[in-house]
Amino acid sequence: MSQTLNHPIKQPQNNPLHSLEEWEEDLLNRYPDPNSILKEGKTVETYRNYETTTRDTVKEFYRLNHINQTYDFVLQKKAEFLKFDKKEMTVWDAVEFLNQLVDDSDPDTDLDQLQHLLQTSEAIRADGHPDWMVLTGFFHDMGKVLCLFGEPQWASVGDTYPVGCAFSDRIVFSEFFKDNPERNNPKYNTKYGIYEPNCGLSNVHMSWGHDEYFYSMMKPYLPEPALYILRYHSFYPQHRENAYEHLMDKHDEEMFKWVKLFNPYDLYSKNPNPPDWQNLKPYYEDLVAKYLPPTLKF
Numbered sequence: 001m002s003q004t005l006n007h008p009i010k011q012p013q014n015n016p017l018h019s020l021e022e023w024e025e026d027l028l029n030r031y032p033d034p035n036s037i038l039k040e041g042k043t044v045e046t047y048r049n050y051e052t053t054t055r056d057t058v059k060e061f062y063r064l065n066h067i068n069q070t071y072d073f074v075l076q077k078k079a080e081f082l083k084f085d086k087k088e089m090t091v092w093d094a095v096e097f098l099n100q101l102v103d104d105s106d107p108d109t110d111l112d113q114l115q116h117l118l119q120t121s122e123a124i125r126a127d128g129h130p131d132w133m134v135l136t137g138f139f140h141d142m143g144k145v146l147c148l149f150g151e152p153q154w155a156s157v158g159d160t161y162p163v164g165c166a167f168s169d170r171i172v173f174s175e176f177f178k179d180n181p182e183r184n185n186p187k188y189n190t191k192y193g194i195y196e197p198n199c200g201l202s203n204v205h206m207s208w209g210h211d212e213y214f215y216s217m218m219k220p221y222l223p224e225p226a227l228y229i230l231r232y233h234s235f236y237p238q239h240r241e242n243a244y245e246h247l248m249d250k251h252d253e254e255m256f257k258w259v260k261l262f263n264p265y266d267l268y269s270k271n272p273n274p275p276d277w278q279n280l281k282p283y284y285e286d287l288v289a290k291y292l293p294p295t296l297k298f
């Protein structure tokens, strides 16, 4: 598929990461696989010095994310992208489209986007989880096509968190929020900001990125736990750090069991032996046909 596309990823001032994988590799420094820690004889303490060892590119990525993600920015992006008027594609064209991101990745990353999706979904399938969860694994990062629509890295990937209320100090590199214009806005800078205690996450606006975008696209088609996984899989400040319980209701707590179940498949399913796509394709074609219409509007 040849397209004339903006490749914002190549504008270093706005896109410091060499590839989107750099963010995800960095997540592994922060949340290392418990099994590999054991194997290598490391302890969790080894990772406490995380912030001093993080690559400058990753820090700069978080700095841009934290100063630019505001309540107004999120509303503006929702209005722009949740119309889904950018492109209509079959699921398979979308997978191919997403795989163009590999063109921009650094040469050290040998796995393309499809492989990450497939390794996640195959690990879920191997553990005998329901087929909609396998499909969710296969789709969870499809929203990264935002980058191919010209969106900067900091508005496509990265940890997500609520906007419209105080930024938690349990968000990675929270010190960068000091330059977020909403830090000094009394409407937004209190614990609850514009929200009510335990109002439920469906009433909360999250920072903008691939999660919210693809969740909204899948809303009519997938069961609720799948939608929670899509929408909150990068919400590390909650599913790993428990920093926003005060905005969640009972139902969110229940549904976050699925988000937590999913997270290790996303982080730790990297496998040096890539699954054989040609063999697996018929299974995924049937699965996609079971849940989704022939084309999707992006």
Ligand SMILES: [Fe+2]
Pocket: 140, 141, 210, 233, 234
């Ligand atoms: Fe993701």
Ligand SMILES: [Fe+2]
Pocket: 116, 140, 141, 266
């Ligand atoms: Fe992922």
